[in-house]
Amino acid sequence: MLSKKVEKALNGQIRIEAESSQVYLSMASWAEVKGLEGISQFMYKHSDEERMHMLKLIKFVNERGGHATISDLKAPKTDFGTFQKMFQELYDHEIFVSKSINDLVHVTLEEKDYATHNFLQWYVAEQIEEEALARTILDKINLIGNDKGGLYLFDRDVQQITVESAASDTTE
Numbered sequence: 001m002l003s004k005k006v007e008k009a010l011n012g013q014i015r016i017e018a019e020s021s022q023v024y025l026s027m028a029s030w031a032e033v034k035g036l037e038g039i040s041q042f043m044y045k046h047s048d049e050e051r052m053h054m055l056k057l058i059k060f061v062n063e064r065g066g067h068a069t070i071s072d073l074k075a076p077k078t079d080f081g082t083f084q085k086m087f088q089e090l091y092d093h094e095i096f097v098s099k100s101i102n103d104l105v106h107v108t109l110e111e112k113d114y115a116t117h118n119f120l121q122w123y124v125a126e127q128i129e130e131e132a133l134a135r136t137i138l139d140k141i142n143l144i145g146n147d148k149g150g151l152y153l154f155d156r157d158v159q160q161i162t163v164e165s166a167a168s169d170t171t172e
């Protein structure tokens with residue numbers, strides 16, 4: 001059984017995952033309109049992943065005797081300027097999400113809720129991977145600079161940049 005405090009904190013995270021999904025969906029649409037096909041596909045996929053993170057939390061809250069509540073969301077922006085700035089925003093957003101997960105883990109320790117603490121370890125690991133992925137992409141973008149051919153290749157290859165390849169990059 002979840003304490004009210006843990007339930008409220010988990011519902012807060014459900015909202016953040018839902019908002020993350022909306023932010024990346026808006027990025028996907030912006031990139032698609034700009035003709036950045038690969039980047040757009042990457043963002044659509046990322047948006048789906050955030051929705052999956054949200055659903056996993058909803059199921060957990062309800063299974064543990066709580067009530068996962070669906071709230072209205074802050075509308076994401078619709079214009080991201082340049083794809084470089086957009087990926088910087090993605091990185092900053094993932095850092096924000098990691099902080100939120102950490103705060104949530106802290107609440108479970110205060111409440112001595114070790115079942116939820118254990119459940120959240122998946123999210124802790126996921127955030128490490130997502131931050132690594134975003135950093136890998138920013139490194140690649142820095143290498144390209146303003147080279148048009150580089151951008152073409154980046155747009156083509158970004159779909160292949162997965163969490164796994166980012167993890168192996170950092171061990172090179």
Ligand SMILES: [Fe+2]
Nearest residue numbers: 017020050053
């Ligand atoms: Fe997430």
Ligand SMILES: [Fe+2]
Nearest residue numbers: 020094097130
């Ligand atoms: Fe994420």
